Amino acid sequence: MTSWSERNIAAQRGRTFVVTGATSGLGEATARALGRSGAQVILAVRDLDAGEEVARQIGSNADVRKLDLTSLESISAFASSIDEIDVLINNAGVMAVPFGRTSDGFELQIGTNHLGHFALTGQLLECVRDRVVTVSSSFHSYGAIDLDDLNWRVRPYSRWLAYAQSKLANLMFAYELQRRLTNAGSKVRSLAAHPGYTATGLQGHTESIQGHVMALGNMLVAQHVRTGALPVLFAATEPDVAGGDYIGPQGFFGMRGSPGPAKSTRASRDPLVARELWNLSESLTSVKFSFNGLMA
Secondary structure, eight states, X not given: OOOOOGGGOOOOTTOEEEEXXXXXXXXXXXXXXXXXXXXXXXXXXXXXXXXXXXXXXXXXTEEEEEOOTTOHHHHHHHHHTXXXXXXXXXXXXXXXXXXXXXXXXXXXXXXXXXXXXXXXXXXXXXXEEEXXXXXXXXXXXXXXXXXXXXXXXXXXXXXXXXXXXXXXXXXXXXXXXXXXXXXXXXXXXXXXXXXXSBOOSGGGXXXXXXXXXXHHHHHHTOBOXXXXXXXXXXXXXXXXXXXXXXXXXXXXXXXXXXXXXXXXXXXXXXXXXXXXHHHHHHHHHTOOOOOTTOOO
């Protein structure tokens, strides 16, 4: 397989991308690469000062807007500021953090990583001309969706299982969104991507022994964040990718290498659980998706 790199990104002038979590890690690397390709990039960020600094370095084709995925109110305010975009990249996330809740009462990881992006996508979908890319993780393989206790109100909290559940939810959402787009006859595509083992800085916020081990792995094994961003960029820019594709690194057990088709678990492709998760997510966020009058 021919190696794919940032040099393979076709010129993106005239196209607009929203990238969540664009002040650090994968989001920043993705936004910078898109900016270099000529795209108009909307940095959807919690920290406006940090966002302005990244935008300044990208240039006049970058715009910064406030988005806090732990707040449904902030998500709605951000969505109301968007007119038309070509690609929405659902990238922002937290990893294996201590127990916490969002301002709307959701467990912090499922609330930020899945429910926040679910609500954002639902409110922006009619603005999207081309595709939605949702960032998952190889950690999804350790996840299970607990429809009765999605927000860890009854179960003893496990930061790593909560993270794995949220990343499985990301992937199931991407697949279910594509099924619904197909049923609606829309040409808008939903894809997912994962970065493999990439030094993003997320591991430094776990406050756990596993986090220290992974931080060491960042120095010894992990690929650079610009390389880790390639599957996301591939999913977001390659013209021939299909809706429902899952993109990840092709080398060393899916942890490193050039982007291409990635494998996901049988659980991630369960349409019955995905439908129930979708219904539950609509109920929790009060965001109802409309597939009428979609662009493309």
